[in-house]
Amino acid sequence: MARVEDSAGVRSDKLSEERLRDLFREMLLIRRFEEKVEERFRAGELPGFLHVALGEEAVAAGVCAALQPDDVIASTHRAHHHTIAKGTHVNAVMAELYGKVEGCSGGYGGSMHLYDVEKGNLGANAVVGGGLAGIVGAALAFKLKGEQRVAVAFFGDGATNSGAFHESMNLAQLWRVPAVFVLENNGWAESTPASQHLPLPVDELAKRAVAYGMTAIEADGQDVEDVYAGAREAREHAASGKGPVLLHVRTYRLTGHYVGDPQVYRDKQELRELWETQDPIEKLRERLGIAQEQFDAIDAEVTAEVDASVELAQNGTDRKPEDALNWVYAEGSLAPDA
Amino acid sequence: MPELTYREAVRDGLAEVMRGDDRVFLMGEDIAEMGGSMGVTQGLLDEFGAERVRNTPISEMAIVGAGIGAAMQGMLPVIEIMYEDFLTLSMEQLVNQAAKHRTMSGGQLQVPLTIRTQGGAGWSPGAQHAQQLESWFVHVPGLKVVFASTPEDVRGLLWSSIYDPNPVVFFEHRTLYPIKGEVPDELQPIPLGRARVQREGSDVTVVATGRLVHEALRAAEEAEQDGISVEVVDPRTLSPLDAEAIVESVKKTTRCVTAHEAVVQGGFGAELAAVVQHGAFDYLDAPIERVGARFAPLPFAPVMEDWCIPDAADVLEAVRRTVARA
Numbered sequence: 001m002a003r004v005e006d007s008a009g010v011r012s013d014k015l016s017e018e019r020l021r022d023l024f025r026e027m028l029l030i031r032r033f034e035e036k037v038e039e040r041f042r043a044g045e046l047p048g049f050l051h052v053a054l055g056e057e058a059v060a061a062g063v064c065a066a067l068q069p070d071d072v073i074a075s076t077h078r079a080h081h082h083t084i085a086k087g088t089h090v091n092a093v094m095a096e097l098y099g100k101v102e103g104c105s106g107g108y109g110g111s112m113h114l115y116d117v118e119k120g121n122l123g124a125n126a127v128v129g130g131g132l133a134g135i136v137g138a139a140l141a142f143k144l145k146g147e148q149r150v151a152v153a154f155f156g157d158g159a160t161n162s163g164a165f166h167e168s169m170n171l172a173q174l175w176r177v178p179a180v181f182v183l184e185n186n187g188w189a190e191s192t193p194a195s196q197h198l199p200l201p202v203d204e205l206a207k208r209a210v211a212y213g214m215t216a217i218e219a220d221g222q223d224v225e226d227v228y229a230g231a232r233e234a235r236e237h238a239a240s241g242k243g244p245v246l247l248h249v250r251t252y253r254l255t256g257h258y259v260g261d262p263q264v265y266r267d268k269q270e271l272r273e274l275w276e277t278q279d280p281i282e283k284l285r286e287r288l289g290i291a292q293e294q295f296d297a298i299d300a301e302v303t304a305e306v307d308a309s310v311e312l313a314q315n316g317t318d319r320k321p322e323d324a325l326n327w328v329y330a331e332g333s334l335a336p337d338a
Numbered sequence: 339m340p341e342l343t344y345r346e347a348v349r350d351g352l353a354e355v356m357r358g359d360d361r362v363f364l365m366g367e368d369i370a371e372m373g374g375s376m377g378v379t380q381g382l383l384d385e386f387g388a389e390r391v392r393n394t395p396i397s398e399m400a401i402v403g404a405g406i407g408a409a410m411q412g413m414l415p416v417i418e419i420m421y422e423d424f425l426t427l428s429m430e431q432l433v434n435q436a437a438k439h440r441t442m443s444g445g446q447l448q449v450p451l452t453i454r455t456q457g458g459a460g461w462s463p464g465a466q467h468a469q470q471l472e473s474w475f476v477h478v479p480g481l482k483v484v485f486a487s488t489p490e491d492v493r494g495l496l497w498s499s500i501y502d503p504n505p506v507v508f509f510e511h512r513t514l515y516p517i518k519g520e521v522p523d524e525l526q527p528i529p530l531g532r533a534r535v536q537r538e539g540s541d542v543t544v545v546a547t548g549r550l551v552h553e554a555l556r557a558a559e560e561a562e563q564d565g566i567s568v569e570v571v572d573p574r575t576l577s578p579l580d581a582e583a584i585v586e587s588v589k590k591t592t593r594c595v596t597a598h599e600a601v602v603q604g605g606f607g608a609e610l611a612a613v614v615q616h617g618a619f620d621y622l623d624a625p626i627e628r629v630g631a632r633f634a635p636l637p638f639a640p641v642m643e644d645w646c647i648p649d650a651a652d653v654l655e656a657v658r659r660t661v662a663r664a
Contacts (some may be wrong), residue, residue: 073460096349104444105444106348107444108441108443108444108445109442113442113443115442115443115444115446115447116446122407125435130430130431131435132403133399133406133407134403134404134410134435135407136400136403136407137403137404137405137406137407137410138405138407138408138411140404140407140408141408141411144408144413145411145412151407161535163399164403164430167397167399168400170397171394171397171400171401171404174395182382254353272580287632326441326445327440327441327443327444328440328441328479329440329504330448330503331503333498333502334361334502336358336359
């Protein structure tokens, strides 16, 4: 972790070994979940458009570990890892992918619109950059109400080329709202590499914060401790009234853009090498010195959890077609005496 | 009953709600010291302060998005988009976000956001400061759409829009700001989804919105000289639409003209005509006539502008065509 701006800020604490092991389990749970999603999609069981986060598990786990339960997030089309890390049970996520009543969005959202408002997940957004301005508004509401909460937007390097990103960064900094912009930079805008969509070197994207006078913090997205430390500092900065932060997390998408993507645009050798050198789960396993036997035990546990989520989802409750109209409008009035 | 201008009525409605409810705050370009480019929010900064009357950068997308985020956290933001032409810059947030969060979340979220905006021709602004785009928003499930034509209605409907738990796009018409009308002493909320019969008549129903309500009333007076009795119905809320009131009126008069300032093609009049023909098919004595602007980006020169946009004479002609059929 390093700050782009000079800072007196020091990591106030590090994750305990026990917390790190929890995060290891969570990251492996996400990994097995995503692999299962690919498998069930290929089996023809999952409708829709799916994006998995193989390789980006530490970003979600590290950021969400640094948040308070009542902090809120907005996610992206690649949302499973954020949603699980923010506290939604895999059963509810899997059920959503099957379009069931038990899903975290009740079957109305699907993979690209995972919501869990009780857990602070304000929704995954299928429009690149679509969730950023809403996070500015949520943060503004916290500020106006005097609440010590922080609003967090996840988005990728592709989103930083959208007007939504720039308008949101500008407004957030202007009003010094408690927001954290988590730039989950995997170097790909779908099939277009950073070299074709960024005029800056891919590792220097945090410079975009400088234009707005916004504090930027860098973190290594394959190192969950570093992500956590960066996110923790970003959260503290935002919550203390100093204004928003751009948390630039460099990461790697060790899979296609979507499930089924043949990745014709990608160098297969390079991808193999990334798997060997940039797998965040392997890195943490080495860091913690988790022996094969221990690993297998944890793996068996999370695999069973994922398998159970599939079984529950397969046997979940189907929506009635006409349920489509249930939530088009909210009823009633918000008038004080209503 | 006191008299207020349409502009004062909007301001009065905003102030009234803000006095009694800390959840309500305003965001928009030039709304604070300047009081808005139409002068609607003049004085509100002094009364409510800069936290609640917030000047914004020229970032329509972010303003609307921020309103959505704040609304989801229990605030009741009221946004002013200076010209409805500029709504185009916030379409992503309005259409993909505000309108859909509730359904996409399976009912976990609601977005009680009010977007006030204004438009309208008649002052030679050219093509980018006078559009009437209300029908775009009627096409989006999850949004409500209001278009008030009188001081009383604009105040009462604004109150209901702010307290509606859904995103409401609230259209005001530029040329109506100076018009005066009686309003109740105390603000009387007017529920969304109810039409108002502005003038009773027995031969033809003119369903009109915005400025065209007033043009229709003028046309009705002239028609009366020819012995034609015109009923003028203002839907006031375009979505949800008070279809019943409109259909009932046409069943009585057996003829229908729709009238708005927006272009005819794909305009709200098309929706009204469909509703009327389906609901009152057996009662109709003439094809439904649609009055609206010519299908052209609005040209600058007054002579062309005037020719493009509809007025009372166009409504009167349409009324006469329906009567001539029987």
